[in-house]
Amino acid sequence: MSLVVVGSVAFDAIETPFGKTDKIIGGAATFITLAASYFTKKINLVAVVGGDFLKSDIQMLQEHGVNTAGLQIKEDEKSFFWSGKYHNDMNSRDTLVTELNVLGTFDPVIPEEYQNCEYLMLGNLAPSVQKTVIQRLRKRPKLIVMDTMNFWMNIALSDLMETLTMVDVLSINDEEARQLAGEYSLVKAARKILTMGPKILIIKKGEHGALLFRENQVFFAPALPLEDVFDPTGAGDTFAGGFIGYLASTRDISFDNMKRAIIYGSAMASFCVEKFGTERLQHLSKAELESRVQEFVELVQFEIALA
Amino acid sequence: MSLVVVGSVAFDAIETPFGKTDKIIGGAATFITLAASYFTKKINLVAVVGGDFLKSDIQMLQEHGVNTAGLQIKEDEKSFFWSGKYHNDMNSRDTLVTELNVLGTFDPVIPEEYQNCEYLMLGNLAPSVQKTVIQRLRKRPKLIVMDTMNFWMNIALSDLMETLTMVDVLSINDEEARQLAGEYSLVKAARKILTMGPKILIIKKGEHGALLFRENQVFFAPALPLEDVFDPTGAGDTFAGGFIGYLASTRDISFDNMKRAIIYGSAMASFCVEKFGTERLQHLSKAELESRVQEFVELVQFEIALA
Numbered sequence: 223m224s225l226v227v228v229g230s231v232a233f234d235a236i237e238t239p240f241g242k243t244d245k246i247i248g249g250a251a252t253f254i255t256l257a258a259s260y261f262t263k264k265i266n267l268v269a270v271v272g273g274d275f276l277k278s279d280i281q282m283l284q285e286h287g288v289n290t291a292g293l294q295i296k297e298d299e300k301s302f303f304w305s306g307k308y309h310n311d312m313n314s315r316d317t318l319v320t321e322l323n324v325l326g327t328f329d330p331v332i333p334e335e336y337q338n339c340e341y342l343m344l345g346n347l348a349p350s351v352q353k354t355v356i357q358r359l360r361k362r363p364k365l366i367v368m369d370t371m372n373f374w375m376n377i378a379l380s381d382l383m384e385t386l387t388m389v390d391v392l393s394i395n396d397e398e399a400r401q402l403a404g405e406y407s408l409v410k411a412a413r414k415i416l417t418m419g420p421k422i423l424i425i426k427k428g429e430h431g432a433l434l435f436r437e438n439q440v441f442f443a444p445a446l447p448l449e450d451v452f453d454p455t456g457a458g459d460t461f462a463g464g465f466i467g468y469l470a471s472t473r474d475i476s477f478d479n480m481k482r483a484i485i486y487g488s489a490m491a492s493f494c495v496e497k498f499g500t501e502r503l504q505h506l507s508k509a510e511l512e513s514r515v516q517e518f519v520e521l522v523q524f525e526i527a528l529a
Numbered sequence: 530m531s532l533v534v535v536g537s538v539a540f541d542a543i544e545t546p547f548g549k550t551d552k553i554i555g556g557a558a559t560f561i562t563l564a565a566s567y568f569t570k571k572i573n574l575v576a577v578v579g580g581d582f583l584k585s586d587i588q589m590l591q592e593h594g595v596n597t598a599g600l601q602i603k604e605d606e607k608s609f610f611w612s613g614k615y616h617n618d619m620n621s622r623d624t625l626v627t628e629l630n631v632l633g634t635f636d637p638v639i640p641e642e643y644q645n646c647e648y649l650m651l652g653n654l655a656p657s658v659q660k661t662v663i664q665r666l667r668k669r670p671k672l673i674v675m676d677t678m679n680f681w682m683n684i685a686l687s688d689l690m691e692t693l694t695m696v697d698v699l700s701i702n703d704e705e706a707r708q709l710a711g712e713y714s715l716v717k718a719a720r721k722i723l724t725m726g727p728k729i730l731i732i733k734k735g736e737h738g739a740l741l742f743r744e745n746q747v748f749f750a751p752a753l754p755l756e757d758v759f760d761p762t763g764a765g766d767t768f769a770g771g772f773i774g775y776l777a778s779t780r781d782i783s784f785d786n787m788k789r790a791i792i793y794g795s796a797m798a799s800f801c802v803e804k805f806g807t808e809r810l811q812h813l814s815k816a817e818l819e820s821r822v823q824e825f826v827e828l829v830q831f832e833i834a835l836a
Contacts, residue, residue, distance in 0.1 A: 311713055406618055409756045430737040433754060442828045444749045447740060449716045481831040512835050521749050522829045524788040528819050 225470040226336050226363070227254050228268040228355045229345020229459070230325060231275070231283075231293065232302035234499060235318075238453050239310050246499045247279040249302065250345030250369065253456035255288045256503040257463025257490040258343075260511060261471040263287035266336045268355060270324045273297035282504060291333040299324045312451045313428065332358045341470040344368040344389065345459060349381040356388050365475050367391040367466050368420070369459070372398045387419035393462050395426045408433065409440075422480065424465070426458050434484050436477055443484045444521055446492040446514070453498045457491045460503060464490030489514040532777040533643050533670070534561050535575040535662045536652020536766070537632060538582070538590075538600065539609035541806060542625075545760050546617050553806045554586040556609065557652030557676065560763035562595045563810040564770025564797040565650075567818060568778040570594035573643045575662060577631045580604035589811060598640040606631045619758045620735065639665045648777040651675040651696065652766060656688040663695050672782050674698040674773050675727070676766070679705050694726035700769050702733045715740065716747075729787065731772070733765050741791050743784055750791045751828055753799040753821070760805045764798045767810060771797030796821040 234248030251269045258265050266289045271280075273296065280290055305319035328351055342363040344352040352368060368389040374382050375398065386392065392415065396408060402418075403411035412423050412435040423435040429451070431444040464487035465480075472479055492514060496502045541555030558576045565572050573596045578587075580603065587597055612626035635658055649670040651659040659675060675696040681689050682705065693699065699722065703715060709725075710718035719730050719742040730742040736758070738751040771794035772787075779786055799821060803809045 407756055407758075409754045427737070430734070431751070440754055440828060441831070442751045442754070443831075444738070444751065444829075447716045447747055447749070449714055451714075478832070482833050485831055485833060515833060516835055519833065519835075521747060522751075524748070524750075524792055525785070526789050526792060526822060526826065528823055528826075 224264040224266060224336070224339040225258060225262060225341040225343065225466060226266045226268060226292075226332075226339040226355075226359070227251050227258065227343045227345060227463075227466075228330055228352070229254060229343075229347055230302050231267070231269040231271050232304060232325075233275075234455060235303075235305040236453055236455050236498060237307040238312070239308070240450075240452050241498070243498050245303070247276070247282070248304065248456060248499055250347070250459045252283070252500060253459035253494065253503065254343055254345050254463035254466070255283060256286055256500055257460040257487075257494070258467030258470070259286035259288060260490065260506060260508075261464070261467030261486070264470075265289060265467075266292060266333075266339060268292040268330050268332060268336070270294040270296060270328050271302075272300040272324045275301045286504075289335075292331055292336055294331060296324050306455070308454065312454055330355050330358065337361065340364045340473075341466055342366045343462065343466045345462070346371050349374050349378055349385040353381070353385045353388065356385075365390050365469065367393060367462065369393045369462050370398070372401055375401050383418065389420055391422040391424065392420040393424040393426065393458075393465070395428065395458065399423070399425045412440075424484070426461060428454070428457070432461065432484055432488060434480060439477060441477075441481045441484065443481075443488050444518070445488060446517060446521065448492065448495065451495045454495050455499060457494045460494040461487040461491040463487070485515060485518050489518060531571040531573060531643070531646040532565060532569060532648040532650065532773060533573045533575060533599075533639075533646040533662075533666070534558050534565065534650045534652060534770075534773075535637055535659070536561060536650075536654055537609050538574070538576040538578050539611060539632075540582075541762060542610075542612040543760055543762050543805060544614040545619070546615065547757075547759050548805070550805050552610070554583070554589070555611065555763060555806055557654070557766045559590070559807060560766035560801065560810065561650055561652050561770035561773070562590060563593055563807055564767040564794075564801070565774030565777070566593035566595060567797065567813060567815075568771070568774035568793070571777075572596060572774075573599060573640075573646060575599040575637050575639060575643070577601040577603060577635050579607040579631045582608045593811075596642075599638055599643055601638060603631050613762070615761065619761055637662050637665065644668065647671045647780070648773055649673045650769065650773045652769070653678050656681050656685055656692040660688070660692045660695065663692075672697050672776065674700060674769065676700045676769050677705070679708055682708050690725065696727050698729040698731065699727040700731040700733065700765075700772070702735065702765065706730070706732045719747075731791070733768060735761070735764070739768065739791055739795060741787060746784060748784075748788045748791065750788075750795045751825070752795060753824060753828065755799065755802065758802045761802050762806060764801045767801040768794040768798040770794070792822060792825050796825060
């Protein structure tokens, strides 16, 4: 049930209407591995950071069961840095700074002990790097989940389309699905994207929940209505981490189990946004998680006796 | 189990990316009564039209079990007329024409046979008119549901606030809830609105579903992901009509039954948008409705065994 996660491990500086942070740990793979760590402990990280990265942050990941053998530390370079400011409605943000730094030349290294992993989560990265990771695994994993974003559709579409043919599940947001398919209707967009390679498509709609598509099946998971969204950074990655972590821990990739995985992913995301960055994800109890999942059950369950 | 519905009965002229219509029957009370007619046949309409209104349209309503004793026909005046054009994404529209006509001086008449109704649906109208209807019913109905819109918040807020204190359920969309409460978070907005009079709040989110709030309880019903939305006109009223119609037919106003009513309302709304105006609502079979509700069940049902 080993899981390999590739993606950025980075510094974020975040400003929201509730406050601002200095440079804190962020990055897709950080949120993914932390979220997955509440389900499985065999999490193998593939990423790169600079010499400026904090040893204490790496230790924090290790304490959550993350194997950092595949985390390259380039002592003479700087870590990927992103800074952004959220608007009052929290649904839109301005990117203030993007410094690729070590990520600009990222050549992923797969330690021998990562070979034969069953689950692979490709966090948002250049599609060519995602492809390289797949190619460097000698045995194809049982399930490959890929996240991406509109940025790569704009500048690396052919790489993206090629990598898409190699994965099982694609996870993107609604605007990205519309852009990738050239269809406004999400149902039509999903049908089109499911011809591009992935057999399963997850469309994330932020505060409006998430849709799971396979062939002619569709499942919808709501987002939990929250009083306050403190910081949305990493919510999508946290969702993906909960999804793949749950699948890896249950070793069941049926559609019914993916429904459960989406609910667990949504529950993890609902925690993520309660504090800045990874703060809430670093300290979460099993009881809190189960109670949150129970809230999802109560939110959507109804009983109708049909004729 | 008699139901009184007050609201506009009107002419609409609609333009969408799929085509345009001449003047066709529209209006909040039209959509509400048609939707409700699939659940209960004792539907008593309170409305006003002009001499230009089509006898065949009134007959169509009657054939759906709508009692038009409370429909005033002002032969020398013109019916309320609205014309609008939807943008490509169907989520926004421009109002091209609004002619109040008979609605400008609407003085609702309650026929004696409508007295003692158990369910009252106040479709979107001037809050003062909605209040008049409540006052003209000698016995307070078991359940009063009110729809309104931002227009009245802008020009008749004190009337609106007063009418709010007299109803049980308020149905508005997300933007209206935010405006009424002065809160961006829908959870906070709901809490505030539930102190204004209604014990139950429905927040309609269009293609993103609907939320049902009562005290500390919340229920979420998704909208069905559709390939095409042909014409969204009347979807919110159709939703309300399915909701109140289901409640009136089951005579059960528990929170659990309101969950079912919201699902039926959502199902009705999903039909409404498939064709122009009321076209789809005029011809719907029980089997189609049940099959649509089954789609909602499949869309959200999942099984999780919690510890």
